[in-house]
Amino acid sequence: MSDLATAFRDALDLLLSLDPELAAIVALSLQVSLGAVAVAALVGMPLGAVVAVGRFPGRMAVVVLMNALMGLPPVVVGLVVYLLLSRAGPLGAFGLLYTPTAMVIAQAVLVTPIIAALTRQTVEDLWGEYEEQLRVLGVSRLEMVATLLWDARPSLLTGLLAGFGRAVAEVGAVIIVGGNINHVTRVMTTTIALETSKGNLSLALGLGIILVAITVTVSALVMAMRGREGRAVHG
Amino acid sequence: MTRNSLRARLATAVLALALAAPAAAESIIVQSTTSTQNSGLLDVILPQFTAKTGIEVRVVAVGTGQAIKNATNGDGDVLLVHARAAEEKFVADGFGVERFDLMYNDFVVVGPKADPAGVAGTGDVVAALGKIAATTSAFASRGDDSGTHKKERSLWKLAGVDPTSASGAWYRETGSGMGATLNAAAGMGAYTLTDRATWIAFENKADLAIAVEGDTRLFNQYGVILVSPQKHPHVKAKSGQAFIDWLRSDEGQSAIAAFRIDGQQLFFPNAKR
Numbered sequence: 001m002s003d004l005a006t007a008f009r010d011a012l013d014l015l016l017s018l019d020p021e022l023a024a025i026v027a028l029s030l031q032v033s034l035g036a037v038a039v040a041a042l043v044g045m046p047l048g049a050v051v052a053v054g055r056f057p058g059r060m061a062v063v064v065l066m067n068a069l070m071g072l073p074p075v076v077v078g079l080v081v082y083l084l085l086s087r088a089g090p091l092g093a094f095g096l097l098y099t100p101t102a103m104v105i106a107q108a109v110l111v112t113p114i115i116a117a118l119t120r121q122t123v124e125d126l127w128g129e130y131e132e133q134l135r136v137l138g139v140s141r142l143e144m145v146a147t148l149l150w151d152a153r154p155s156l157l158t159g160l161l162a163g164f165g166r167a168v169a170e171v172g173a174v175i176i177v178g179g180n181i182n183h184v185t186r187v188m189t190t191t192i193a194l195e196t197s198k199g200n201l202s203l204a205l206g207l208g209i210i211l212v213a214i215t216v217t218v219s220a221l222v223m224a225m226r227g228r229e230g231r232a233v234h235g
Numbered sequence: 236m237t238r239n240s241l242r243a244r245l246a247t248a249v250l251a252l253a254l255a256a257p258a259a260a261e262s263i264i265v266q267s268t269t270s271t272q273n274s275g276l277l278d279v280i281l282p283q284f285t286a287k288t289g290i291e292v293r294v295v296a297v298g299t300g301q302a303i304k305n306a307t308n309g310d311g312d313v314l315l316v317h318a319r320a321a322e323e324k325f326v327a328d329g330f331g332v333e334r335f336d337l338m339y340n341d342f343v344v345v346g347p348k349a350d351p352a353g354v355a356g357t358g359d360v361v362a363a364l365g366k367i368a369a370t371t372s373a374f375a376s377r378g379d380d381s382g383t384h385k386k387e388r389s390l391w392k393l394a395g396v397d398p399t400s401a402s403g404a405w406y407r408e409t410g411s412g413m414g415a416t417l418n419a420a421a422g423m424g425a426y427t428l429t430d431r432a433t434w435i436a437f438e439n440k441a442d443l444a445i446a447v448e449g450d451t452r453l454f455n456q457y458g459v460i461l462v463s464p465q466k467h468p469h470v471k472a473k474s475g476q477a478f479i480d481w482l483r484s485d486e487g488q489s490a491i492a493a494f495r496i497d498g499q500q501l502f503f504p505n506a507k508r
Contacts, residue, residue, distance in 0.1 A: 087309030087467055095469065097310050098264060098295060179264075179295035182278070197414025198273050199439030 003202045010206030022207075026214065029187040032100055032174070033167035036107030037115075040163055044112045045156065048119025049145040053127050066120060069113035074106075078173035081106040085177060098179040103187070106173040111163035118159035122152045154226055161222055165215060188214075262291035263474045266303075266311035268382060269412045271457070272296035274432035274501050280490040284481050290474045298381030298412065306330065306460075309467035312475035314460045317430075318382040322458045331460035332472075337482055338491050338502045339456045342386060343434060344447035345417075346372075346426035354426075360450040364394040371405040373425035374398065377416050378408025382455075387428045390452065417443070430455055432501035457502070459483075482506070 014022050051062055083089050085097040085105075096102045126148050134144050149156065171189035178185030180194060188211045195204035271277050272294060281292045295305065299316040306314040307330050314331060316322060325331045344363060346354070352372040354363035367374055376398070377384040391398050398406040407425060409416045413433045420427040421441035429437075434445070447453075459479050464472040481487045488504035495501065 086305075087469060089308075092309070098293065179293070181264075181293040181295060184293050194273075196418065197269065197412050199414060199418060199437040201418075201439055 003205065006202035007205035007209060010203050011209040014206060015210065022210070024183070025186055025188060025191055026210070028100065028185075029168060029189075029211075030214070032103045032187060033107060033164055035100075035104040036111055036167045037160055037164045039104065039108040040111035040115050041160060043108075044115030044163075045119045045149060046145070047112075048116040048121075049123045049149050051116075052120045052123035053141065053144060053148070063117075063120065066113055066117040070117055072110055072113065073172070074110055074170040075172035075176070077106055077109050078176035081109065081173065081177045097177060098181060098185060100178070100185060102177040103174045103185060106177045107167040107170065110170060110173060111167050114163045114166055115159050118162065119149070119152075119156060122155040122159070123148045126152050157222055157226055161219055164218060168211070168215060260289055260291065261471070261474050262293055263312040263471050263478060264293045264295060264310070265313045265315055265478070266306045267294050267296050267315040268299050268302060268317060269296050269414065270317070270383075270430045270433045271315060273412075273414050274436040275496065276432065276491070276494050276502060279494050280487070283490050284478060284487070287486075288474075288477055288481070290477060292478060298377070298379045299383075299385070300380030306462050309462065309469065312462055312471045313478055314462060315457065316382055317455055317457045318385050319456055319458060321382075321385065322460060326460060330463055330466055332463050334458045334460045335479065335483060335506060337457045337459045337506055338488075338504045339454060340431050340502050341448070342383065342428055342453040342455050343431050343445045344426055344428055345420070345434060345443045346446040347424040347442050348444050349424070349442075350446065352426065355444075355446045357447055358449045360390055360447050360453055361393045363447045364390055365396060367426055368394070368396040368398060368401075368405075371401070373405050373407060373423050375416050375420040375423060375425040375427040376406060376408045377413065377428075378410045379412070381412075383413060383428060383430060386453075386455070390428070393452070435496050435499055435501055456505075 048066070051059065051066070081102065082097065084091050085094070085102050086092055087095075087097070096105070123145075130148065130151075134147065139147070169189065171193050174185070174187060175190045175193060178187070178190065180186050180190040186194075188207060192204045192207045192211070195207065267277070273296070277294055281294070285291055295302070295311065297305070299318045299321065302311075302314060302316050303318075303321055303325055305311055307325065314322070314325065315337070322331070322334050326334050344354070344360060346352070352363070352367040352370045354366050357363050376387060402408060407419070407423065409419045411419075413429055414437065416427055417429060417433070417437050418439055419425070421439055421443050424442065426446065431448075459482055461472060461475045461479055462470045464470040482491075483506040488506055491502050491504045492500065
């Protein structure tokens with residue numbers, strides 16, 4: 001496969017030349033996906049924790065729903081966010097369509113169920129261990145949620161990584177709400193889709209290799225942070 | 236500083252980062268087709284317009300059907316597509332101000348060099364499609380209501396063939412853009428209809444070559460329309476009109492004519508002035 005060999009050479013060329021266009025595209029990818037994960041974490045973590053320790057009617061249904069929504073199809077999310085943000089839609093007046101903000105919103109919708117569902121499971125497991133202790137101490141529900149979230153942070157970090165992986169790799173949602181506009185809303189995945197449609201298969205694959213390298217780097221950084229914290233706590 | 240306020244400030248900073256859109260002076264959104272972008276035309280001529288006027292042009296390149304739908308919703312200031320009947324309907328329905336001819340090129344039928352339908356070199360596209368159907372040779376259709384797909388359907392109609400009855404057999408609807416469909420045709424050894432600009436710029440021709448060209452029925456006219464500010468008050472009518480005027484001016488038309496790949500001219504300006 002000559003395309004595969006050329007792809008690795010293209011990837012290397014792009015990296016070594018520090019192509020400013022590529023740097024801008026990578027930066028926007030990171031900005032959008034990290035932004036989406038931040039928003040999703042602000043919503044998903046408290047939501048997951050509350051469902052974990054809460055006892056209310058229909059709780060099982062909520063758990064099932066949260067787990068199921070982890071599989072939301074990006075293209076459907078893109079379409080729904082498009083219809084909401086379109087000038088003809090209910091939020092059209094804000095003029096957010098075809099901006100990075102629209103992309104953050106769409107990816108946040110995709111990632112929130114992942115973070116919420118993983119948080120719920122993690123906190124529920126911890127809750128089983130600490131419930132007695134926390135009850136004896138007489139802390140309020142809110143404090144319990146905060147304590148459990150804090151204690152679960154290594155596992156939650158993995159949840160955040162799963163969310164980031166989902167966000168940075170998807171193309172279906174951002175290409176609809178972002179429009180893949182050059183220098184404005186073009187990210188790694190939409191560039192790969194565009195280059196594929198131009199028949200530049202090796203360049204597209206080269207970009208894909210760079211995208212994978214980026215996610216590996218982010219994952220390694222997070223693990224390094226986690227490792228250091230682990231030593232600080234236990235060492 | 237208390238921990239809570241620190242956390243709040245951190246959250247605000249993250250949100251600000253997430254929501255920051257790049258600052259720009261005036262910009263317009265052009266809903267256009269994949270052919271104008273994939274061929275590289277817009278990458279070459281838009282900077283010339285921006286340098287002259289300071290107006291940034293943001294292009295959303297999708298199929299003509301989707302571009303018209305988006306513009307109907309008001310999600311764009313200018314529409315630049317190639318499906319005359321649909322464009323005229325867009326204006327008649329009040330969503331566009333006025334339609335102008337901008338440029339043309341032509342469609343070609345490309346297919347595998349082995350030429351299983353025996354159509355290579357013919358200048359009669361309708362007869363060629365008839366032969367493709369008769370020999371049940373694989374044909375990749377856009378199947379996405381794009382300008383090219385509309386053209387393809389009108390040609391099948393002239394040939395008296397309803398290819399959708401063979402959908403999934405020799406007639407394969409990819410439901411995707413021109414480039415993706417060419418990739419599929421190259422992979423399947425199928426014939427397909429493509430605009431010449433996308434074909435010339437396409438890098439993965441593999442075993443495909445032009446089989447049919449030169450039929451007047453393969454003419455491909457591009458039109459440009461300002462989205463109606465009456466229907467959608469947020470439309471940047473002044474900047475959008477400036478863009479249309481520039482495209483139709485001597486300068487814009489020469490820029491279109493000057494765009495070449497491998498020495499071949501891809502678009503031929505024909506704005507009436």
